[in-house]
Amino acid sequence: MKMKVPAFGTKLTNFVPPIQAALTVSPGVLEGSVTDAFPTFVPRMRAFDRELKIMQSKAKPKKVRVFAVPSRMAQRSSLSDDAERVDEDIGEMHFLVKKEAKGDLRKDSRVQDFNNVINRLFAGRGSSGPNRRQRLRLQLRTFSVVCLAEDSGLLEWVPNTESLRSVISDTFNPQVEATSIHRHGSRLTNFNDADMRNTFLKCQDLYFKKGNLSLATKKFHELILQNYRPVMYWWFVQNFSSPHAWFEARSNFAMSTAVWSAVGHIIGLGDRHSENILIDTRSGECVHVDFDCIFDKGLLLPRPEVIPFRLTPNMVDALGPSGVDGMYTGALIESMSTLRKNKDTLLSVLEPFLKDPVINLKSSKSSEKYKDSAKDSIAKIEGRLNGVYNLKNPNKRKVKRQDGYSNNEEDHANSTQLSVEGQVQKMIMEATSHENLVQVYIGWMPWI
Numbered sequence: 001m002k003m004k005v006p007a008f009g010t011k012l013t014n015f016v017p018p019i020q021a022a023l024t025v026s027p028g029v030l031e032g033s034v035t036d037a038f039p040t041f042v043p044r045m046r047a048f049d050r051e052l053k054i055m056q057s058k059a060k061p062k063k064v065r066v067f068a069v070p071s072r073m074a075q076r077s078s079l080s081d082d083a084e085r086v087d088e089d090i091g092e093m094h095f096l097v098k099k100e101a102k103g104d105l106r107k108d109s110r111v112q113d114f115n116n117v118i119n120r121l122f123a124g125r126g127s128s129g130p131n132r133r134q135r136l137r138l139q140l141r142t143f144s145v146v147c148l149a150e151d152s153g154l155l156e157w158v159p160n161t162e163s164l165r166s167v168i169s170d171t172f173n174p175q176v177e178a179t180s181i182h183r184h185g186s187r188l189t190n191f192n193d194a195d196m197r198n199t200f201l202k203c204q205d206l207y208f209k210k211g212n213l214s215l216a217t218k219k220f221h222e223l224i225l226q227n228y229r230p231v232m233y234w235w236f237v238q239n240f241s242s243p244h245a246w247f248e249a250r251s252n253f254a255m256s257t258a259v260w261s262a263v264g265h266i267i268g269l270g271d272r273h274s275e276n277i278l279i280d281t282r283s284g285e286c287v288h289v290d291f292d293c294i295f296d297k298g299l300l301l302p303r304p305e306v307i308p309f310r311l312t313p314n315m316v317d318a319l320g321p322s323g324v325d326g327m328y329t330g331a332l333i334e335s336m337s338t339l340r341k342n343k344d345t346l347l348s349v350l351e352p353f354l355k356d357p358v359i360n361l362k363s364s365k366s367s368e369k370y371k372d373s374a375k376d377s378i379a380k381i382e383g384r385l386n387g388v389y390n391l392k393n394p395n396k397r398k399v400k401r402q403d404g405y406s407n408n409e410e411d412h413a414n415s416t417q418l419s420v421e422g423q424v425q426k427m428i429m430e431a432t433s434h435e436n437l438v439q440v441y442i443g444w445m446p447w448i
Contacts, residue, residue: 001054012045013069017093019156020112020144043068043090057275061098063157068093094157103292105153109145110353111267111291116142117349118263121342122335137251138259138335141280141287158289160282165189165274167281168314168448171235185231188314188448189274199223200447203438208395211402213435220438224447230317236284249284251327254319256286257311258331262339264288265308265391265427266384267350268377270298272310273444295354295377299394303441306393311431314448324428332428337420343385351378387418389426395439 016022022042049065068091098105122138143156162170171185181187191197203223206216236253240246264272271293278287298305316323339346354374383390418426430436437446 001056003052003054004050005048005052007050008048012047012066015045017042017045017066017068018095018144018146018154019093020142023144040071042071043093044071045069045093046089055096059098059101061096064095064097066093066095094159096155096157097152098155099152100292101151104150105145105147105155106150107294108155108291109147109153110356111294112142112145114267114346114349114353115140115263117345118259118339121338121345122259137255138331138338139256140259140263141256141285143289158278158280158287161278161280161287163275164277164279164314165445165448167235167279168232168274171231171238173229173231173234181227182229188228188231189445191443191445196224196228197442200442204442207439208399211400213399213401213405213438214403216438217434221434225313225434228447230314230448232314232318233320236318239281240284250318250320252284253279253286254327255331257315258328259335260286260288261309261311261332261427261431262335266339266346266381267294268296268298268380268391269294269309270296270301270305272305274448277310296380296391299392301441304394304439305441305444306391306395306439307431307433307436308389308391308427309431311428312437312446312448316432324432329424329428332424333420336424340385340387340420343382346385347378347382350381354378387420387423388415389418389423389430390415391430393436393439 019042021039024039046067046069049067051065053063055061055063067089069088070090119139119142141158143158144154145156146154148154168185169189172183173185176183187193200220203216203220206219207213236246236249240249263269269288269291271290272288276288276290278289279285280287293305311324319326319328351374354377380390440446
């Protein structure tokens with residue numbers, strides 16, 4: 001939906017735009033004027049577009065467009081903010097004005113600060129050895145989050161991105177017949193498909209109501225995964241025509257997904273449904289948004305998110321014939337190795353975050369019973385940085401299995417300190433396990 005708003009009268013070129021590149025203060029220039037501390041290559045603002053777009057999600061956030069002018073215009077008092085002056089425009093900036101009903105945008109802001117620290121670790125000049133080039137390409141795409149209040153704020157719109165669900169929906173498999181049900185990705189993302197929803201819920205009932213996880217997993221594989229086959233591999237073929245562009249896009253996707261997998265597991269990032277994972281349509285890079293569900297908050301949801309990160313069939317399909325065993329695993333090992341080597345630095349950044357009384361870390365109505373203290377959360381993160389896979393599935397306490405397996409079989413294994421390679425293999429195994437995927441919330445769409 002769209003709506004018109006009154007014109008904003010203040011001269012915007014006096015303000016630095018709230019985007020990630022502009023809010024990074026340049027070191028060594030603070031002796032001069034205050035404006036000199038900010039990058040001069042970042043465009044400035046001329047005027048807000050009077051037309052706002054209202055997004056169709058539950059919170060109804062507003063997408064705001066700002067017309068951009070060269071940074072030199074900030075020094076020209078003669079520049080008018082009249083909306084009719086378009087001859088100086090060099091582009092646009094987009095922002096999302098959002099109010100959280102239950103979340104806290106200050107958490108998103110602090111997570112972005114944490115991600116920026118990680119990016120500096122990856123770009124450290126001391127890196128050397130055969131993985132140096134790969135290390136320098138590892139990074140997290142960050143964006144600015146400006147908090148206007150504890151429940152509202154201004155988020156930088158990540159340009160040229162679409163949600164994972166949208167990307168899959170627009171993709172098709174050209175190697176199957178046009179009339180085949182396996183041709184179009186839109187079939188996988190169609191949540192109005194009652195047969196698909198009911199079939200998945202019946203698979204879950206085999207475990208949650210009858211305690212038979214083995215049969216639930218078998219039916220999930222036969223009735224869902226076999227009938228809703230991945231198509232993401234073809235998105236790269238259809239959108240990157242030259243071999244070099246195709247290879248670069250696939251490499252960007254694999255490496256960015258690996259970094260997000262490592263960081264997401266360390267901080268217990270949940271709510272990784274297909275709308276919270278974006279794909280850069282120009283580079284193939286993976287971008288995550290919405291960081292309200294952190295520190296294992298996803299385990300306290302009515303239907304717990306029992307996987308360390310999202311690595312569903314379509315994401316594996318996008319990695320090519322080698323699947324997770326190629327570039328993805330190598331990048332994940334490199335990422336986890338870097339994070340573990342800098343454990344003290346990361347904990348020093350996270351500890352004030354966890355102990356900040358201003359930020360609400362409560363997760364849900366049931367959180368009071370299961371809520372971990374800051375000390376326990378830090379201990380979990382420290383354990384993961386030491387190689388311990390300590391993500392405990394709460395369903396094992398709630399559901400008594402009736403298929404001859406004990407829920408306590410893995411307790412000892414999950415308390416063992418692993419090497420980097422061993423930890424990575426354990427994380428991948430848990431993320432791709434059909435036993436885990438069949439347990440997550442249906443709106444998470446574990447089949448795509």
